[in-house]
Amino acid sequence: MDILLAIKAIIMGLVEGFTEFLPISSTGHLILAGSLLNFTGEKVKVFEIAIQAGAMLAVIWEFRVRIGAVLAGLTSDPKQQKFVVNLIVAFLPAAVLGLFFAKMIKQHLFSPVPVALAFIVGGIVILWVEKRNKSRVGLARIESVDDMTIRDAFKIGCAQAFALIPGTSRSGATIIGGMLFGLSRKASTEFSFFLAIPTLLAATGYSVYKDRALLSVADLPLFGIGGVASFISAFLCVRWLLRFISTHDFTVFAWYRIVFGIVVIATAHYNWVVWAD
Template sequence: MDIILALKALILGLVEGLTEFLPISSTGHLIIMGDLLGGFSDARGKVFEIVIQLGAILAVVWEFRAKLGVVTRGLVTRDPTAWSFASNVLIAFMPAVVLGLLFHDVIKTYLFNPYTVAMALIVGGVIILWVEKRALTPRVHTIEEMRWQDALKVGFAQSVAMFPGVSRSGATIIGGMMFGLNRSAATAFSFFLAIPTMFAATVYDLYKNWALLSVNDIPLFAIGFVAAFVSAYLAVAALLKFVSNHTFVGFAWYRIVFGMLVLLSAYTGVVDWSAS
């Protein structure tokens, strides 16, 4: 195995895991880091991204295994709370399904580049600052209190994240807060909504790129998968603790600064993104 390529796989796996569930856009970071590192911009890179994304979402499944087990048993026993929870996740999931099928290829073709990512990072950061400054009074304090209308609104907010650089978690958490959820409920629902959303995206991308799979890439992909799983697990646990007594202002400024650095590097010629 190429040691340099293995190191790049490790770095990208860590980037995926650490950024997937923070409101800073994992897709945006992968596009930028992938262009800087090189080695994963070919067809194999597409499959690699699918594999590390799978590692990240499995970390969420493991983190919330107890809750998922309770909901699964509740569905079998027809518990109203479990059915309400599952219905809300399904309702919130549907906008991404419909819009994703309609615009997936167009977005992948024309918007996956460092320039659009940088702009989305900056705009998203400004929106987070605006929402935090408003000091909204929440109406929903737990995910069990959510109505189907709340779930649908969060689902449409999530669909905005199809634009690379927006951040799926950022869109759902901030969107949830705008629509009446408190910070903790919005964050928790974002994690649960990520499970069907990311699994569906992974299966769809894997189906489209099945022919690109190669046994020779298994060791390299395994490195990225494990790195993404471990780092995502740590990031999710840390974020759950963080939101209990912190705002997202720090993440907003990080997005703005990072986006501006990308644009500045392009303007000054320090990095030739067009050649990436």
């Protein structure tokens, strides 16, 4: 394998893992990073989705005890059964809309400037929700993912559907959406982690199957390197984020999104950076 190509795969994997579970959009960052690295094309789009599997495995490992309890109680424990039903309900809106609109979204929105605009809009939404929550401290309706209803899960699933727009952020949409709908910051974040498992699994499997004609056995090492880098960085990020939310809100990520989005638009407008689609 070409060394330069391997380095690019590692960088992309690290970007995926460090951004997948933060409310800053992993897809958006991958598009921008790929543009800067001149790592673009139809096969790269499949690569960007496939390495999400590494991030998904990091969540499975971090929450392996809870996941084991869910699997053990699927046929006998009402609490675990309810949890699984909530995940399925939350997964469906983005899955259904993705099947209908994924091709159109890839054609028109998978480029740096639309991503930058989504960064800015998402940052403004986060600031608004955080300001709203500060005036309602201690009024969260749901403190644990086990207290969620099917209606709560469906609303979060609808919020996740907005993440089909690159630059929006899947984790940002689900976490901030959950907070907006009455979940505590901790409950929203944990449910977002769990919801990532079926969502990323489905996205990876569907993308690889649909575009299998673009791939060959020779691509496996590249995808493997990116997946391992994604797993390691996502594992570190999940551990860090769980500690971070115990004492901080998401305002810093909102400002990061806004500033970063403005920088991308400015550099594109003045041709300081040639962003490749």
